[in-house]
Amino acid sequence: MRVHDVHKSYRSRRVLRGVSFGLEPGTLAGVVGENGSGKSTLLRILCGQTAADSGKVEHTGSLGYCPQETVLNDSLTVDQHLSWFRTAYDLDGLDRAEELLEELGFTEYRHTRVEALSGGTRQKLNLTLALMHDPDVLLLDEPYQGFDWETYLRFWDVAARLREQGRCVLVVSHLAWDTQRLDVVLRLRDGVAAPGESDVMRPVTTRGADR
Numbered sequence: 001m002r003v004h005d006v007h008k009s010y011r012s013r014r015v016l017r018g019v020s021f022g023l024e025p026g027t028l029a030g031v032v033g034e035n036g037s038g039k040s041t042l043l044r045i046l047c048g049q050t051a052a053d054s055g056k057v058e059h060t061g062s063l064g065y066c067p068q069e070t071v072l073n074d075s076l077t078v079d080q081h082l083s084w085f086r087t088a089y090d091l092d093g094l095d096r097a098e099e100l101l102e103e104l105g106f107t108e109y110r111h112t113r114v115e116a117l118s119g120g121t122r123q124k125l126n127l128t129l130a131l132m133h134d135p136d137v138l139l140l141d142e143p144y145q146g147f148d149w150e151t152y153l154r155f156w157d158v159a160a161r162l163r164e165q166g167r168c169v170l171v172v173s174h175l176a177w178d179t180q181r182l183d184v185v186l187r188l189r190d191g192v193a194a195p196g197e198s199d200v201m202r203p204v205t206t207r208g209a210d211r
């Protein structure tokens with residue numbers, strides 16, 4: 001994925017003022033920053049849901065986006081969501097979705113309507129819907145909200161495996177300890193460059209990936 005000089009304002013509020021970075025396949029990257037710094041705005045621009053005012057975003061392969069707000073229908077079951085998205089993604093089968101149900105530990109809720117799911121289980125489904133077509137580039141906006149500790153750890157196992165398989169994974173995070181798990185940390189500071197720097201977003205850490 002290549003992002004070049006992306007700008008975005010909401011009326012007079014200039015949120016992104018020239019964001020540029022590149023991510024290679026097989027990278028697990030994080031976007032961090034204070035509340036309101038523009039992390040979700042950036043991800044919405046990267047997936048094409050929001051138009052940038054200027055700048056360019058390019059990527060190869062398919063894209064998966066897990067938004068902060070769940071995209072679920074209360075009156076449908078987990079299985080009904082999977083078949084709905086299977087059709088939308090034009091998939092032959094649900095093999096990957098079933099793996100994710102196992103990995104995230106919510107197989108027992110397959111026949112439960114979303115209205116009866118806990119917040120954490122809804123989020124597991126939200127994440128599964130973003131990953132079930134095995135995309136090349138994954139944009140995950142605080143994907144583990146509401147997860148218990150064990151599921152949180154399982155999420156990072158899933159993310160690490162995706163990286164090993166050559167996927168490019170970008171995760172919005174608030175948690176300082178998450179940065180230990182990342183190859184690249186992109187720090188967004190209120191949409192403006194830190195003093196003396198030209199980009200609002202810059203790699204602050206680069207770790208050797210376990211590849």
Ligand SMILES: Nc1ncnc2c1ncn2[C@@H]1O[C@H](COP(=O)(O)OP(=O)(O)OP(=O)(O)O)[C@@H](O)[C@H]1O
Binds near residue numbers: 010013033034035036
């Ligand atoms: N659709 C919108 N219309 C107007 N202003 C918006 C819109 N979306 C976001 N903003 C504003 O843009 C700024 C960045 O918001 P954004 O949600 O991208 O930040 P964030 O870093 O993801 O925040 P958080 O950590 O709280 O999730 C905020 O000041 C927010 O109020």
